[in-house]
Amino acid sequence: MGEEEKVREKPLPSEYGEKLDLGVEFETTEEIKVPEKLIDQVIGQDHAVEVIKTAATQRRHVLLIGEPGTGKSMLGQAMAELLPTENLEDILVFPNPEDENMPKIKTVPACQGRRIVEKYREKAKSQENVKSYILLLVMFTVMFALFLQFTATTLLMGIFVIILTMMALSNMRFRNTVLVPKLLVDNCGRTKAPFIDATGAHAGALLGDVRHDPFQSGGLGTPAHERVEPGMIHRAHKGVLFIDEIATLSLKMQQSLLTAMQEKKFPITGQSELSSGAMVRTEPVPCDFILVAAGNLDTIEKMHPALRSRIRGYGYEVYMRTTMPDTIENRRKLVQFVAQEVKRDGKIPHFTREAVEEIVREAQKRAGRKGHLTLRLRDLGGIVRAAGDIAIKKGKKIVEREDVLEALKLAKPLEKQLADWYIERKKEYQVIKSEGSEIGRVNGLAVIGEESGIVLPIEAVVAPAASKEEGKIIVTGKLGEIAKEAVQNVSAIIKRYKGEDISRYDIHVQFLQTYEGVEGDSASISVATAVISALENIPIRQDVAMTGSLSVRGEVLPIGGATPKIEAAIEAGIKKVIIPKANEKDVFLSPDKAEKIEIYPVERIDEVLEIALEDSPAKDELLRKIRETLPLAH
Numbered sequence: 001m002g003e004e005e006k007v008r009e010k011p012l013p014s015e016y017g018e019k020l021d022l023g024v025e026f027e028t029t030e031e032i033k034v035p036e037k038l039i040d041q042v043i044g045q046d047h048a049v050e051v052i053k054t055a056a057t058q059r060r061h062v063l064l065i066g067e068p069g070t071g072k073s074m075l076g077q078a079m080a081e082l083l084p085t086e087n088l089e090d091i092l093v094f095p096n097p098e099d100e101n102m103p104k105i106k107t108v109p110a111c112q113g114r115r116i117v118e119k120y121r122e123k124a125k126s127q128e129n130v131k132s133y134i135l136l137l138v139m140f141t142v143m144f145a146l147f148l149q150f151t152a153t154t155l156l157m158g159i160f161v162i163i164l165t166m167m168a169l170s171n172m173r174f175r176n177t178v179l180v181p182k183l184l185v186d187n188c189g190r191t192k193a194p195f196i197d198a199t200g201a202h203a204g205a206l207l208g209d210v211r212h213d214p215f216q217s218g219g220l221g222t223p224a225h226e227r228v229e230p231g232m233i234h235r236a237h238k239g240v241l242f243i244d245e246i247a248t249l250s251l252k253m254q255q256s257l258l259t260a261m262q263e264k265k266f267p268i269t270g271q272s273e274l275s276s277g278a279m280v281r282t283e284p285v286p287c288d289f290i291l292v293a294a295g296n297l298d299t300i301e302k303m304h305p306a307l308r309s310r311i312r313g314y315g316y317e318v319y320m321r322t323t324m325p326d327t328i329e330n331r332r333k334l335v336q337f338v339a340q341e342v343k344r345d346g347k348i349p350h351f352t353r354e355a356v357e358e359i360v361r362e363a364q365k366r367a368g369r370k371g372h373l374t375l376r377l378r379d380l381g382g383i384v385r386a387a388g389d390i391a392i393k394k395g396k397k398i399v400e401r402e403d404v405l406e407a408l409k410l411a412k413p414l415e416k417q418l419a420d421w422y423i424e425r426k427k428e429y430q431v432i433k434s435e436g437s438e439i440g441r442v443n444g445l446a447v448i449g450e451e452s453g454i455v456l457p458i459e460a461v462v463a464p465a466a467s468k469e470e471g472k473i474i475v476t477g478k479l480g481e482i483a484k485e486a487v488q489n490v491s492a493i494i495k496r497y498k499g500e501d502i503s504r505y506d507i508h509v510q511f512l513q514t515y516e517g518v519e520g521d522s523a524s525i526s527v528a529t530a531v532i533s534a535l536e537n538i539p540i541r542q543d544v545a546m547t548g549s550l551s552v553r554g555e556v557l558p559i560g561g562a563t564p565k566i567e568a569a570i571e572a573g574i575k576k577v578i579i580p581k582a583n584e585k586d587v588f589l590s591p592d593k594a595e596k597i598e599i600y601p602v603e604r605i606d607e608v609l610e611i612a613l614e615d616s617p618a619k620d621e622l623l624r625k626i627r628e629t630l631p632l633a634h
Contacts (some may be wrong), residue, residue: 019591020357022586023332028398030350032339038078041340042071043333044324044375048493049075051180051316056082061261061291061311066320069378076195076242076292083193083290088238091185092116093225103225105283111188120180138165184230184285185237194239196289198232200248207256208268208285210277218591224280227252228268234262236289246293247302257291261310264288275454291315296419323372326364330373334360337377341384346390354401359383362408364588368556370587376444386411405590432457433542434573437614440534443545443574444511444526447561453568455545456523457512465506474508490528492552492603494535497626507531522559524550525578525608532609536622539614545569546578546608554605554630558582570596605630 009433020289026032035041040047048064048071055062056079064072090113094104108116110291142158187194198206208231213222231242243249249257260266265284270277293311311317324330338356341350357381366374374380386407391399432443432455444456470546507526525548533540547565549557561582576598579587584601600611606626613619 004320019429020360021328021331022335022353022360023328024335026335026353028350028352029335029342029356031337032336034340034343038074038081041336042078043337043377044330044373045071045075045321048318048320049078051318052079053082055079055290055316059290061315062199062293063308063311063315063317064294064320065297065317066293067296067376069376070290070320070322071375071377072244072294073197073242074322076197076240076294077294079290080166080193080195080240081240085190085193088187088190088193089102089185089286090114090183090187091230091237092181093184093228093232093282093285094181095223095225100224101280102230103280103282105184105285107286111191113183113186114188116265117181117183123575124180135162135165138162182226182228184228185235187238194236195242196232196236196239197242197244199242199244200234201232201243203250203253203256204229204271205232206249206253207260207266207271207361210268210270210275210280212270212272212277214276226284227277227280227283230285231266231268231287233257233266233287233289234244234268234285237286238288239290240292241289242294244294245299246295246307247299251304254307258310259306260287260305261289261291294557312507315367321375323367323369324375326367326371326373327604331360334363334373334380337380338384341381342388345385345388347392348385349391349396349398351384351399351404352401355387355399355404358401358404358408358590361588361590362404368560369586370583382411383407389479410628432572434575436542437539439537439539440530440540441542442530442540442612443524443542443569443572444523445545445547445565445569445577453561453564453566455568455572455574456526456528458523458530459510459512460527460534461508462531462534463508466502472508486497490524490550493528493550493554493630494531496624497629498535506533507534522547522549522561524548525605526606529608529612532622533613536618538616538618538622540612541576541614543575544578544612545572545574545576546612548578548580548602550605554626556580556602556604556608562586566597566599567593576600576611578602578611585590 001314024032039049039052051062052075054060061624062075062079064075066072077494088110089107090110092106092108092113094106096102096104139162145155146158159634203209209229210224211222211227211229213227246254256266263284265286267282267284269281271277272278274579291311295303303386335356338351338359342350362372362383364378366376366379368374383404387404390406390410391403396403433441434443440460440462440571442458444458446454446456448454506568509531510525526546528550529540529546532538545565547559547562549559551557560577563586566577566579566587566589570593574597578600579602581601587599600607602608604613606623609619609623609626613622
């Protein structure tokens, strides 16, 4: 008897919105110490940090694969900080007297390049001074001749001599100018190794180029070596070359990049075959860089196989984590993250403890996993900056919790804006109902994108079968294959408890106005509730919404997106939400939201019906049948 009473006991709502332990005592983030080195500012990517430290010491290439906003660019910059600066070099390009179209390359220690160029310039300047003196002497001679004998013939001869002298000196100046080298890469005064972000670079920017010269004859052209422009691979010499979404580079560019990595030098030539620059090709230019390539999982398939093989054989591949365990230590790291973002931005005030708590709670929610915190820190950083901007707009000297909550509304992703519009429109036309009760109508919950919930009204109607042979479950609404299969699975439970042939009925299930599409099986318990309500003629409470997958045994299985679904229910004015027991710890609500809703974690379909159906003798009889006939764990 005791066991039966335990089974019949109505589930109680769980408590949410508790105060968070951040692992550190502070009033504002101004008290939080921010590490000086970038490598110590990386949050939650401990494995990647160790690889970067090793790769910097051993000069290995690295491929970082992971979702956007997880810190790939920051790791590349951190590696540049770890590299030594004492071996940095300047690269100069000199004219080649033997072949103008093959300029010479010279490498010297950092800061010597400027001195060499300055020395050549002073020499050229002294030659220019000599030519000026020659021109003055000729002009003085002509004037003296005119003074002795001023005639038209003497005047014309004098003008002719001056013009001839100027032309001769001009030609002489061209030859002298050619002797001045060009400083291609200047590393003088650098306090850390170069970090060059070559993401999305075209061929000329990445590999170097030679500018086109429309004046190639008559002494008017620009010398070939002065038209040489270094590529990012050359400017990254002795430093880090970072390329995000590396698969977007053409295969030809990836092949050239591979050559540069192998040879540690790459000649510069004009990238356009129609340009005069294509005639010029320098000696090989040093480009001894460390490649930090980045991308998503599909990047691997689109990469040049030889390039990936080079990285894998002479470096490391790292998968970036998207979440980290929700421990006190990691919460402390998120406090540090907020302080870092404030310092890095430089335009927003510091955060109170309560404001940081809200950021951590958002990290819990966005993780999408029980007991984890998100590592998509770029998105969190956007919330930090938006909250800071709001505080400044209000004239505050510190960011408070209300500013973060306002920022969460202001900086909503497009999917969330769409979901809000969806709910508002449905409420306006009374598609979503949050009061009263109806037969065969239930408020399901779904997700748009990754973190935007919507209320999904579902209706069921039972009618005599159109076919004498067999009744059907007919579903309307824009559903994916998994969602359709989930609806079909509901019939197994109904047949089992009903104890009669339901093939006499056609069961119509409609997902109301699902223009955006529904995929997954998280509406299973909603469909089952609507169909059972229609079959048994028992009303469903409209102040209840639900989400959960349903097994053929009647067990409620876990789903994704629990928190955004609950938030959608709150915004729609719904008072109670049913979720799978397995998702109980996936719910992260702020205290003000938690007090607006009652959350019921359940394990079985009978618990769902106990909460959702209106109390009546018919309901009690239905629950008795289900508990007797379904193989539910009591």
